[in-house]
Amino acid sequence: MALMPVEEALALLLAAAGPIGSENVPLEEAAGRVLAAPVIARRTTPGADVSAMDGYALRAADAATVPATLRLIGESAAGRPFAGTVEPGTTVRLFTGAVVPDGADAIVIQEDTRRDGDLVTMNEAPTPGRHIRPAGGDFASGETLLETGHKLRARDLALVAAADVAEVSVARRPRVALLSTGDELVRPGTGARAHQVIVSNIYSIAALARAAGAEVTDLGVLPDEMAATQAGMRAALDGGFDVLVTTGGASVGDHDLVAPALTAQGVTLAVHKIALRPGKPLMFGRSRRTQVLGLPGNPVSAHVCATLFLLPLLKKLQGLDVPAATELQPAILGSDVKANEQRMDFMRAEIVGREGGLPVVRPLPVQDSSMLRNLARADVLLVRRPHAPPAKAGEPCEILPLED
Numbered sequence: 001m002a003l004m005p006v007e008e009a010l011a012l013l014l015a016a017a018g019p020i021g022s023e024n025v026p027l028e029e030a031a032g033r034v035l036a037a038p039v040i041a042r043r044t045t046p047g048a049d050v051s052a053m054d055g056y057a058l059r060a061a062d063a064a065t066v067p068a069t070l071r072l073i074g075e076s077a078a079g080r081p082f083a084g085t086v087e088p089g090t091t092v093r094l095f096t097g098a099v100v101p102d103g104a105d106a107i108v109i110q111e112d113t114r115r116d117g118d119l120v121t122m123n124e125a126p127t128p129g130r131h132i133r134p135a136g137g138d139f140a141s142g143e144t145l146l147e148t149g150h151k152l153r154a155r156d157l158a159l160v161a162a163a164d165v166a167e168v169s170v171a172r173r174p175r176v177a178l179l180s181t182g183d184e185l186v187r188p189g190t191g192a193r194a195h196q197v198i199v200s201n202i203y204s205i206a207a208l209a210r211a212a213g214a215e216v217t218d219l220g221v222l223p224d225e226m227a228a229t230q231a232g233m234r235a236a237l238d239g240g241f242d243v244l245v246t247t248g249g250a251s252v253g254d255h256d257l258v259a260p261a262l263t264a265q266g267v268t269l270a271v272h273k274i275a276l277r278p279g280k281p282l283m284f285g286r287s288r289r290t291q292v293l294g295l296p297g298n299p300v301s302a303h304v305c306a307t308l309f310l311l312p313l314l315k316k317l318q319g320l321d322v323p324a325a326t327e328l329q330p331a332i333l334g335s336d337v338k339a340n341e342q343r344m345d346f347m348r349a350e351i352v353g354r355e356g357g358l359p360v361v362r363p364l365p366v367q368d369s370s371m372l373r374n375l376a377r378a379d380v381l382l383v384r385r386p387h388a389p390p391a392k393a394g395e396p397c398e399i400l401p402l403e404d
């Protein structure tokens with residue numbers, strides 16, 4: 001059977017996925033969420049002409065030639081504006097953030113003045129507008145500040161708050177269920193015997209998914225038995241999840257039951273074998289509202305597949321833009337590599353230096369998809385396209401960063 005190219009599989013997976021709806025959240029809970037509606041300013045900021053400095057407000061014309069001595073008639077502080085008007089020959093003491101009083105059109109900073117009772121001598125001739133932040137200089141009421149599909153970063157939250165918006169409409173967090181399969185699997189810390197394998201891959205997948213905005217539920221481990229696998233799949237599909245991620249049981253062995261169990265539950269699987277290393281036995285399909293992603297059990301394969309497929313899927317479900325193909329970055333080979341065969345290869349690699357502004361990367365010696373130490377040690381994945389010819393150290397290559 002011909003293997004499906006990675007890009008084609010990704011396109012198929014994403015074609016079936018769309019935004020999953022929205023909810024309103026207070027700003028305190030909005031960091032990292034994706035806007036489901038634009039943020040529109042509800043006020044003009046600054047709300048009035050305000051001072052950028054501590055100093056004195058005056059008519060610029062009164063200090064066109066300096067020194068110029070003016071009479072102090074009051075004070076304007078942030079939140080406590082001066083009620084009167086700055087008439088010719090007068091000045092008002094004001095502080096950073098204070099409203100500029102009527103009549104004044106410039107500010108002289110206090111370092112450039114001398115105070116003697118209620119007389120203030122200006123030693124600097126200001127130009128009109130000097131040190132004044134005009135009303136609406138940041139944004140005006142009614143302006144669109146952030147668009148739908150924007151992921152809210154820390155600095156965006158300050159902008160939204162300043163716009164007098166206390167609650168934002170954001171994409172609902174995708175609900176992701178994780179289901180492991182395999183008689184050999186036991187939890188960490190429970191005294192695994194030599195013939196057993198510790199459930200490891202869901203911890204990396206859960207962390208990746210959470211960082212991408214998902215709510216993750218670990219549904220546990222299913223045994224390699226058809227009735228139990230089917231019952232577990234049914235319960236998971238009925239659980240109201242947006243995504244069901246299974247791990248293991250994806251290949252062709254007698255105990256690989258995920259595909260038949262899903263099919264028996266009415267899930268049409270779009271793909272089963274793709275041109276990817278690690279991660280050839282990957283499947284996905286849909287059951288009503290739930291996207292099903294069946295990852296291989298080998299933990300490195302599962303992690304790479306989650307990076308390549310689950311993360312873009314979670315983005316799409318939240319209304320984020322998703323590139324048509326995995327975005328790779330340029331790098332320089334730090335050692336010779338062999339010709340590649342038909343599968344796109346994502347090799348665990350470390351950064352060993354920099355050359356011409358690009359990282360120099362070298363594949364780690366062991367590329368077995370069950371070996372976790374090298375995955376943890378890797379800085380990036382060195383990507384080899386299908387049928388890429390051999391390449392020498394110093395030649396350009398492509399990498400996919402791993403999460404920090």
Ligand SMILES: Nc1nc2c(c(=O)[nH]1)N[C@H]1C(S)=C(S)[C@@H](COP(=O)(O)OP(=O)(O)OC[C@H]3O[C@@H](n4cnc5c(N)ncnc54)[C@H](O)[C@@H]3O)O[C@H]1N2
Pocket residue numbers: 180181182184185197198199200201202247248249250251252253256278279280281295296297298299301369370
């Ligand atoms: N005849 C063939 N055999 C295999 C093929 C093939 O094309 N033809 N593909 C190989 C490839 S590539 C991979 S990858 C694996 C994937 O197999 P499965 O998805 O069926 O995974 P399992 O057999 O269930 O497990 C593989 C391996 O991973 C361990 N595992 C499983 N789940 C977990 C977990 N949650 N945490 C940690 N480790 C887990 C499991 O114990 C096995 O050691 O198939 C090849 N075979």
Ligand code: MOO
Pocket residue numbers: 276277278279280281296298301369370
């Ligand atoms: O593709 Mo499997 O994921 O080599 O180990």
